[in-house]
Amino acid sequence: DAGVTQSPTHLIKTRGQHVTLRCSPISGHKSVSWYQQVLGQGPQFIFQYYEKEERGRGNFPDRFSARQFPNYSSELNVNALLLGDSALYLCASSLVGKEQYFGPGTRLTVT
Amino acid sequence: GEDVEQSLFLSVREGDSSVINCTYTDSSSTYLYWYKQEPGAGLQLLTYIFSNMDMKQDQRLTVLLNKKDKHLSLRIADTQTGDSAIYFCAEIPHGSSNTGKLIFGQGTTLQVKP
Numbered sequence: 033d034a035g036v037t038q039s040p041t042h043l044i045k046t047r048g049q050h051v052t053l054r055c056s057p058i059s060g061h062k063s064v065s066w067y068q069q070v071l072g073q074g075p076q077f078i079f080q081y082y083e084k085e086e087r088g089r090g091n092f093p094d095r096f097s098a099r100q101f102p103n104y105s106s107e108l109n110v111n112a113l114l115l116g117d118s119a120l121y122l123c124a125s126s127l128v129g130k131e132q133y134f135g136p137g138t139r140l141t142v143t
Numbered sequence: 144g145e146d147v148e149q150s151l152f153l154s155v156r157e158g159d160s161s162v163i164n165c166t167y168t169d170s171s172s173t174y175l176y177w178y179k180q181e182p183g184a185g186l187q188l189l190t191y192i193f194s195n196m197d198m199k200q201d202q203r204l205t206v207l208l209n210k211k212d213k214h215l216s217l218r219i220a221d222t223q224t225g226d227s228a229i230y231f232c233a234e235i236p237h238g239s240s241n242t243g244k245l246i247f248g249q250g251t252t253l254q255v256k257p
Contacts, residue, residue, distance in 0.1 A: 073250075075245070
């Protein structure tokens with residue numbers, strides 16, 4: 033079975049631009065979470081979505097938004113990019129209330 | 144508060160056992176997890192333990208949980224060079240079970256010398 037997939041793998045953007053990252057969960061998983069991992073640190077929780085509804089939000093500004101589609105895939109959007117948004121963005125999927133399985137991540141570089 | 148702490152670095156010889164330690168602050172956490180991250184990759188779920196358990200063994204991996212001291216450890220038996228990676232401890236704090244919000248430690252880099 034395919035694991036969690038994310039696209040693109042790498043992305044370079046300029047300050048002030050907008051970016052969209054995509055995630056496809058494991059088949060049968062209806063819950064998707066997004067994390068930001070800055071170099072040298074552990075992942076930080078951004079959002080969780082279940083059945084297209086936001087179930088949780090971490091301490092991130094409103095520039096960060098997400099949505100989940102009827103097929104349970106998800107997009108993370110970041111507006112007005114800052115240099116500090118450079119990070120590995122990880123998506124995880126799970127059955128409700130169960131352990132989370134992570135994708136390979138999208139490496140975002142903001143210049 | 145929500146905080147998970149780990150030592151930053153551990154170096155062992157191939158064939159030895161490795162013990163990676165973690166402390167957490169939320170005594171109400173129901174599940175605690177260990178993830179492995181290789182360079183440039185995502186996180187791989189290694190194992191997890193429910194809070195009403197003291198120990199869980201899965202092949203070369205043994206997880207020990209001391210709820211009184213809020214201490215979690217991961218023991219890797221017969222450590223191999225392929226075990227070289229960053230290991231993260233994580234918990235879902237009380238009140239976050241509906242959101243699935245994982246709180247991660249800063250990671251322990253395991254170096255395995257041949």
